[in-house]
Amino acid sequence: MRYFILLILTLIPAFALGQEWEEEARFGNEGAQSTLRVISSTDTSFFAPVIETFVAKSPSVAISYFVTSTAELNRIVRENPSGYDVVISSAMDLQLKLANDGFAKELTVDGLPDWAKWRSSLFAFTTEPAAIVMNKKAFPDGRIPQTRQELIQAMRDRPEEFSGRIGTYDVRESGLGYLFATQDARASETYWRLTEVMGSLKARLYCCSSAMIDDLVTGELAVAYNVLGSYAKARQDTSDQLQIVLPSDFPTTMMRTALVSAQSSQPQIAEDFVQHLISLQTGSTDNNMPLPPLDVENAVTGRSNIALEPALMTYLDRLKRRNFLKEWESAIIQGQ
């Protein structure tokens, strides 16, 4: 009886909050002994092959895979650290702060260079540049901008073509968008000019990469700025209307990271899962995984890679964030 109540009590938060997920999936046998709960900001389709190979190896384990935005994910984990075993997110800053604040468990995981992990508790497993994705139709002359400066020029030249057809992250909502924006701002003043140009052209703000790409495909958008290249690539296979540009002035490259919750109820399975994920992502490149691998060789020199370091917390500071958003809003929402 007592156990029953306990069970209910532990289940209450999830039901009581009536958590709504962008996606929710379950992998593995019906009668699996244990269920690993993975909370992620990555779409299920990208992660399914990783999970499927894992449950194939460990038939006694089933995996529940929950997808939500990076900001939401950060909030959920902080509120209920024991509710999930593995936390996967593309918002490196939020993930690092989770680890810094003691939400991550220290693991012994092999096969990662030092720059790809932090405190043996936060592990990077992809290398993903922020891309500018463009609908080729918007550039009939085929002169597709290769840098931010060229993009600014193109937009200024043909404002009628781009007005209302430029998309970018709403950095107030998307953790990844905020990360890209702050890193861009840190890198160059060009970011602010670009943002102002986008604001003047009534740029549309999105929550996530997939939505922007959807609108690019339909032609509603001509340009999407700071989209995850991997998502665009996945679509490009079915449609060659899109052009993905990694801006050559300064690339911003993000790494997806995973951590195991310090209060995980099945830490060993969680650790095995992380190890499995890293083995896949650092292994041979042509494994047909939809997730881009961790670029172990090239990233060693990569200043463009956003480093896993405490400085990531800088823009998470309340005052800094307030300042940054104020400035960003005044740039992007002019005239709206």
Next chain:
Amino acid sequence: MNNRVGIIRSLRDRLAITLIGGAAVLAILLYLVVRSYAAQIAQQGQDSILAASVTSILDAAILRDGEVEVDFPYASFSMLSTDSDDRVFYAIYQDDELISGYDTLFHSDPIPDADHRFGTATLQNAEVRVASAARTLIGAQVTTVISVSVAQTQDALEVTLNRISRNAAGFGAGFFLLATALSFWATSTTIGPLKRLTSSVTRRGPQDLRPFEQPVPTEMEPLVASLNNLMGRLDQSLSQSEDFIAEAAHRVRTPLATVRSYAEATLQRVGKPENRHALRSMVKAIDESSRAAGQLLDHAMITFRADHLDKQDLDLGELVGELVRSLTPIAEMKDVRLQIRCPETVNVQGDAILLQNAIRNVIDNALKYSPAESDITISVSNSAEDRIAIRDEGPGFPENNMAMLADRFTRGSNSEGITGSGLGLTIAQDVVIAHGGHLVLANHAEGGACVTLSF
């Protein structure tokens, strides 16, 4: 003489233990000093970075329209990156109110515009080093104090310290080993002259009382000087007493010899029985006293020499042969034959002079009690139990006090009319005992005394 010396721990050991102990203490001290110094340096390193971080944040604080803005640079935290990925915490207070950062980080309330304050705290189960500083912001309407604390875990510091500790420990151990090796070397070098002196003392024969002339270290000079002094005095007193004894013997014996010669010569010319008797008594008395004097001196000499036997390899047969040759003229006067039985070569270790004296005394004794025209047999054998047996054909030892005969000044109850001091057998016994053996007196079944020297 008692040869045992009270022993306390050897100089070598003392020196070695002192030096090695000192080296160990120094090594440990070295380790502790290096480690604590390194810890201090490392801590200062971390502190200065924390301070720089705090300063960079504080410098970014401004008042705009009466509101505080702290637009601190990315470098404020990026400078805190370490190899061990130390965790970072920070807190920004306006007056006493947290405006950003971790509320779990205590508010250390630093004095505005003063130097940084450092401290250690526990935060989220981790030991952290905290740096704090404050600054007064003066605006148009308000004046406010901004205080900033930045904290960092000490994992990298720990790693550095462990590495330094290992190095310091290795350094200390190396120092200790080197010092130990040096101690052994120093010890043996220091003890060397002492050892050389000791071996040169031990190598010396018992009569060698020359001073030591090898150079010795200054510290040993008083010892060797007193030793030389002592030996000099000993040598002098020994030679003086030897000279004295010789002189005394000479002074006594020469007049005795004169008297004896005159008495003998007179005896040739005197006919009256009472005069002849007187003269004979005189001669006998002279013989007795000179013999006693000789034996007393011999005994004294033997007692002295018994402490340091001058042992050599001796052919016992040859030694006895020589002795018999020198005694033969006396034996012949009584027509007594001295016969040696020595079927094989007998080699022993012994003091030739003492052994000869001992055997001479026993043969002398046998000669005195032997009847005319009899034999004295001296057997030499290879068995330690009856090394030398001297048998005569005289009346034998009196059975009643045989056991006491070898005592000093004891004479046989049948010795009347025979000159003797009673020291002859004592001398023989002392010599044999000094050689680790014993003397046995017995009477032969077919008559005659038998003295066996075993050694």
Next chain:
Amino acid sequence: MKFLLVEDNVELANAICSRMQLDGHVIDHAENLEDAAAFSEVGEYDLILLDIMLPDGDGRTFLQRHRTGKLDTPVIVLTARSQVSDRISMLDLGADDYVTKPFDHAELKARCRAVLRRKSGNAKTIVQLGDVALDPVAGNLSIRDQVISLRNRELRLLELLMNAPGQIFPKTKLVDRLFSYDDDVSENAVEVYIGRLRKHLENTRVKITTLRGLGYRLDHE
């Protein structure tokens, strides 16, 4: 025989000399090393009697010089020192024997005889009397072709008698000469040795006559 006595004590030297002369020997006396050296260079001696402690030096240095000078005259040392300490060194230095003072004259003579017997160089010591010849050094009695080895006391008795044939020797005198003062012998003990000698001399022209109440006398035809 001819002796050289080196002895600084005049009294003792006189006593020794008179005894030696009594036995029919020639003896020269030197009181110090210098005289001794002079004597030994000039005269030919059968034997040297050497005292050790002398006014002008140690007798041992004389002994050493004597030996290195390739002189083979036997030397008997007269010493008043302890037997133990001096014995070895003196024999090492080349003394043939030694006598410790005070000494029995008979012992001295016995030692002299023993030393001379070992050296056996000179044959002048033989005493000839008719058909009887006595070699006191070798201890042999030769009667025509026959050689008889005499016992020590027989030898000493015969030597005494043959050195003074026709002289009467009282029994007491003979006892003194034959026996040591230790031996408490009666005068009759001499008769045993007289008897033995008579037996040896049975078929010779030499005979021992008993003079009742006076002693013995050696006669030869």
